[in-house]
Amino acid sequence: MAAPADQTPATPEDRLCASSSAGDIAGVTSLLSSGADPSYFDPNGMTPLMHAASHGHTAIVRLLLDAGAPWNALTPSGLCAGDLAMESSHQETVDVLLGFAVQAELILGTITRSKRNDSNSDSSYLDERVAFGEDRIMDTDSKAVMMGWEMPLMEAHARAVCTNGGHILNVGFGMGLVDEAIERYNPEEHTIIEAHPDVYARMLKLGWGEKKHVKIVFGRWQDVVPQLDTYDGIFFDTYGEYYEDMREFHQHLPRLLRPGGIYSYFNGLCGDNAFFHVVYCQLVSLELANLGYSTQFIPLPVKDCLSKEVWEGVRQKYWQLDTYYLPVCQAECDSE
Known part of the structure; x- marks a missing residue:
């Protein structure tokens, strides 16, 4: 029965x-x-x-x-549970899960460690050849290093870090989207760090080494930091690295970023999961606050930039969210 x-x-x-x-x-x-x-x-x-x-x-x-x-x-x-709470607009539940998740990541770093174990290391990326297409750079594993759909984001990042004019630093040239946008703001000096030999060679071929106010520093940022100056605006966007690498870069901000300067970074952390992404926005904001910086996130709709055709030939969609939260980090000015 x-x-x-x-x-x-x-x-x-x-x-x-x-x-x-x-x-x-x-x-x-x-x-x-x-x-x-x-x-x-x-x-x-x-x-x-x-x-x-x-x-x-x-x-x-x-x-x-x-x-x-x-x-x-x-x-x-x-x-995840946070995504389900967000979808149903249970804000109190979202807040509880978010607070717990941020504390867990501060202590354990569970997401970043799993991502790191699943991904190629920075050193292996730099040893591989990359392929340049009309709207993308691809690594040997058919993963996108950078894509043309990011152009509006790069323009917004450039606008943010060039707010004060002066000397601007960009870590990671890629397709040159952010650097082309920075140039339109006529900075007094424009420093670019690029570690990949193929990308560096392409920069020189495109004439970036001939621009009088542009300084190209070839090498891993970890190796060239000692030779860097101080800057009014800094943008950070590297490929083949992880959150721990960006955290390490942040430790150098107090020396590199002038008081009142603007720092921003490509906010692609966990771009395939809405709740994980919010966790990392909060996490970075907290850790930058501990270094003396306030961070605001400017929402930029990107759904219209991401048609199905955009990802053709790309092994992994590194961004699947409808909104990009552009970070603007302000260095505290010295009190008089």
């Missing part, structure tokens, strides 16, 4: 998912106390935390996080 369709879920973990979805605090508390696993995935690929977050059950979200539920677990379609 078949069991009733509405029977109680068979395992403690299935009951935990059901109680989390229903907002049953007492049930969740009891199941956790009796040893139910908060990291369990049900047959639909959902964890108890995802069920609670999608329904905005904030108190249960806190219980599950405290019990060790993984905040960054993903559904088969690539969504």
Whole structure:
């Protein structure tokens, strides 16, 4: 005889998912106390935390996080609990998940470490040949180093870092989009760091080495930092590096960026997941604040720039969000 369709879920973990979805605090508390696993995935690929977050059950979200539920677990379609809470406009739940995630990343760096393990290192990228197309630069693994759809973003970055005029530094030439935009602001001096030999050779072929106020520094920024000056605006956009590399660069900002100067960076961290991206915006903002900088993020719609044809021939879509949050970091002026 078949069991009733509405029977109680068979395992403690299935009951935990059901109680989390229903907002049953007492049930969740009891199941956790009796040893139910908060990291369990049900047959639909959902964890108890995802069920609670999608329904905005904030108190249960806190219980599950405290019990060790993984905040960054993903559904088969690539969504985490934070994404589900955001989609359903449960702002209180989003805030709780965001606060927990930022603290977890400050301590553990779980996302960046997994990304680093899955990706090529900076050194391997620099040893490989790159291919130049009309609207992109590709590495040997068919991954995009830079693409033409980024042009409006690069123009906005250039506008930000050139606010004060003077001396501008760009770390990473790529296709030259941001440097071409910087040139339109007629900076007093324009320094470009580029580490890839193919890109460097192309820069020289295009005449960048002949511009009187442009200074090209060939090499990894980590190696050439000691020879750099101070600047009124700095932009950072490297390929084949990771968040830890950018954090290391940030440690040099107090010497490189003049008081009142503007710093910005390509904000592509976790560009394939909305909630992870928000986590990293918060994380970078906090870490820059500890160095004495205030950061604001300017939202720029990019959905219209990303037609399906844009990604043809590209192995991995490094950006899948509708909005790009352009960071503008202001150095604190010395008090009089």
